[in-house]
Amino acid sequence: AVTAPVATRTTPELPSSVKLTHPDRLYWPDDGVTKQGLANYYAEVWEAMAPFVVDRPLALLRCPDGINGQCFFQKHVWRGANKAIKLFKDPQDDASEEPLVMISALEGLIGLVQAGALELHPWGSTIKKLEQPDTIIMDLDPGEGVSWERICDAAREIKARFEDLGLAAFVKTSGGKGLHVVSPLKPKADWDTTKAFTKQIAESMAADSPDEFVSVITKSKRKNKILVDYLRNGRNATAVAAYSSRARKGAAVSMPVAWDELGPNIRPDGFTVENAPAHVANRGSDPWADFRKAAQLLPKLPSKRR
Ligand code: ATP
Ligand code: MN
Ligand code: MN
Structure with a gap:
């Protein structure tokens, strides 16, 4: 048998436009992942990742001293941000408010890595149509x-x-x-x-399978159930980006998978800054390659059961 080339x-x-200072700084000390390591990871997955982070406002979880230091969730730009990081003024913010953060290319993302942004949380809309989301996300939170x-x-x-x-x-x-x-949407509904x-x-999921699902965030109601967290879909709400790293032990990343990959062979935190580049390079095809092409108008609300 002929072995397939790896x-x-x-x-x-x-x-070269963004300089990483202290490239050996450990962002995930227990995992040995450095600032340089994170930048290299993003360079490797950038092509697949770009559609999900370019030209949309980004909230950031910044941990300049790594995941064991102080982390802050930040929606607006800070003083001294790298010039590769673009800005966008939210028309609904007060005039006194700083602009939102945005990137248009890999250099912007490396600028964010330099600033200790260990999680990227994009809006579900782009700056071209800020008030019309082009993405919806159902976040499944197991109790x-x-x-x-x-x-x-x-x-x-x-699905x-x-x-x-x-x-x-x-x-x-x-x-x-x-x-x-x-799910990708044609941006039209508000x-x-x-x-x-x-x-x-x-x-309706919670109504149809009350032992399986809840739709309210009350923690005490979640035991042995899955919260279908739809609240990521409001204006100003966000969810972590595809391919973003997580500021948690293990240096996991959020990884797009094919539906037929979903099962016992993978884990929700199994793809990491360290193993994801090889996975992405060897996976054959990108399971999200046709994401934007598959966009539809938001359907009419399903009619309520009585
Ligand atoms: P998990 O699978 O462990 O639930 P997750 O990313 O879905 O991972 P959640 O707690 O379900 O985590 O979602 C939290 C979401 O809330 C984040 O995706 C983020 O966009 C948003 N968020 C709002 N405020 C914060 C904050 N202060 N810190 C972190 N996330 C925040
Ligand atoms: Mn979640
Ligand atoms: Mn959630």
């Missing part, structure tokens, strides 16, 4: 006692419900405990309409 990888060159198999089944149930309504469905690991089911749509899906 793709050889060379780390793409980093843009205590929920098996991985049940989380995967929950993702497949959302089925989306597809029944004419929407496409894509899935990614969160890099934490759960999964995110994501934020409130879009959030109401996702709320109704979450509520």
